[in-house]
Amino acid sequence: MKSHQDYLELAAIHALGALDDQERERLEAHLAAGCEECESAMEEARRIADDLAHAIEPVAPSPAVRERLLERARQDASRSAFELPRRGLRLPLATAASLAAVLGLGLHVVSLQRVIDQERTASRELALELARAEESVQALTSLTTQTVSLTGQGPAPGARARAFIDVPNRRLLLYVYDLPAPPPGRTYQLWVIVQGTPVSVGTFGVEPNGSARFDAEPLPSFEGAVTVAVTVEPEGGVPQPTGPMVLMGS
Amino acid sequence: MEALYDRYSGFVHALALRVLGRTEEAEEVVQDVFWQLWKSKIRYDPAQGRFSTWLFVITRNRSLDRLRSKRRTPSAQPLSIDAPGPAAGNDPEQSASIAERRRYVLSALGRLPSEQRQALELAFYQGLTHREIAERLGEPLGTIKSRIKMAMDKLRLNLRGVESAS
Numbered sequence: 123m124k125s126h127q128d129y130l131e132l133a134a135i136h137a138l139g140a141l142d143d144q145e146r147e148r149l150e151a152h153l154a155a156g157c158e159e160c161e162s163a164m165e166e167a168r169r170i171a172d173d174l175a176h177a178i179e180p181v182a183p184s185p186a187v188r189e190r191l192l193e194r195a196r197q198d199a200s201r202s203a204f205e206l207p208r209r210g211l212r213l214p215l216a217t218a219a220s221l222a223a224v225l226g227l228g229l230h231v232v233s234l235q236r237v238i239d240q241e242r243t244a245s246r247e248l249a250l251e252l253a254r255a256e257e258s259v260q261a262l263t264s265l266t267t268q269t270v271s272l273t274g275q276g277p278a279p280g281a282r283a284r285a286f287i288d289v290p291n292r293r294l295l296l297y298v299y300d301l302p303a304p305p306p307g308r309t310y311q312l313w314v315i316v317q318g319t320p321v322s323v324g325t326f327g328v329e330p331n332g333s334a335r336f337d338a339e340p341l342p343s344f345e346g347a348v349t350v351a352v353t354v355e356p357e358g359g360v361p362q363p364t365g366p367m368v369l370m371g372s
Numbered sequence: 373m374e375a376l377y378d379r380y381s382g383f384v385h386a387l388a389l390r391v392l393g394r395t396e397e398a399e400e401v402v403q404d405v406f407w408q409l410w411k412s413k414i415r416y417d418p419a420q421g422r423f424s425t426w427l428f429v430i431t432r433n434r435s436l437d438r439l440r441s442k443r444r445t446p447s448a449q450p451l452s453i454d455a456p457g458p459a460a461g462n463d464p465e466q467s468a469s470i471a472e473r474r475r476y477v478l479s480a481l482g483r484l485p486s487e488q489r490q491a492l493e494l495a496f497y498q499g500l501t502h503r504e505i506a507e508r509l510g511e512p513l514g515t516i517k518s519r520i521k522m523a524m525d526k527l528r529l530n531l532r533g534v535e536s537a538s
Binding site (some may be wrong): 188 | 478499521
């Protein structure tokens with residue numbers, strides 16, 4: 123029988139991915155039994171682990187890696203397109219149906235297989251997107267999430283946006299509508315302004331229809347009232363706002 | 373897939389590079405991780421924490437498996453403000469706030485007592501279990517467990533400290 127302090131220690135180690143199987147199972151059983159204190163300690167420890175994961179500065183792999191990966195995915199799709207027709211041909215031959223019918227069926231199977239492959243590719247894309255969407259739903263529905271409506275300013279009077287800010291979880295989701303594309307060489311930059319000091323949250327572009335979804339993570343933590351604003355800035359963003367403001371809300 | 377790759381490949385690559393120390397091998401880990409994601413051989417469960425942390429642990433473990441198969445030891449340099457990682461990739465999405473956040477975390481890590489920081493880095497960045505850390509450092513298991521817990525508690529306080537001071 124473990125003491126409560128033991129479980130709190132295990133939660134901290136588990137968030138770092140450093141528990142062995144036996145201890146992990148023990149902790150998971152304890153959490154499944156509904157210990158709220160350990161659950162909240164686990165949450166807190168996961169947030170710190172996330173910060174630690176982000177402490178590593180990204181290094182872009184060579185563009186060839188991206189090309190190789192996409193080429194492999196393309197080959198994978200076309201390889202599976204020829205597997206099914208071979209199986210599909212055997213049965214009609216065995217039943218001695220006419221060759222023309224067999225060929226017709228074979229071609230039909232090939233085209234069906236292409237559709238299946240396209241659907242399979244789409245479903246993988248969707249599974250990955252779904253995983254991230256589930257995260258977004260968690261952010262939107264968190265009890266600690268507050269909503270800020272932003273209205274168009276200066277050069278973009280018709281633009282509108284809504285920001286969902288989850289301060290304890292350091293998350294901000296921004297949904298933008300009717301915002302024209304930024305001028306060439308420029309980007310939109312999102313700021314949270316706390317006590318008069320703007321802090322950059324990141325840069326984003328817009329879709330041809332003027333919409334955008336921007337997921338900022340991790341958000342710097344702050345207390346008190348916050349203003350959210352979007353400005354036009356040079357590509358890559360700047361440490362302090364310099365360009366015209368296009369959206370703002372408090 | 374492409375969007376996911378563009379967003380996270382720099383992160384996956386940097387971590388693999390840190391563990392393996394060789395660009396070609398790190399790039400193979402990048403390919404492997406994204407290929408497995410693509411083929412749905414590894415699945416993300418939101419209940420287990422953030423996507424980025426999950427991807428971090430997957431990448432770290434893949435890199436360590438690779439090292440073990442070649443009977444090498446991790447070449448991971450400790451993270452510190454004095455020894456920042458290699459130059460950032462040319463990624464326009466790389467936002468100023470993430471760089472700032474990184475500085476906060478590195479500064480908070482830098483303020484941990486050295487033995488706490490060592491235990492935490494062995495666990496998180498080098499993928500050792502708490503038992504392996506105890507063996508490596510020749511300390512009792514209980515000491516390592518409470519040391520990691522204290523490191524996490526202190527890190528939380530340090531992170532709050534640097535944020536409120538900024």
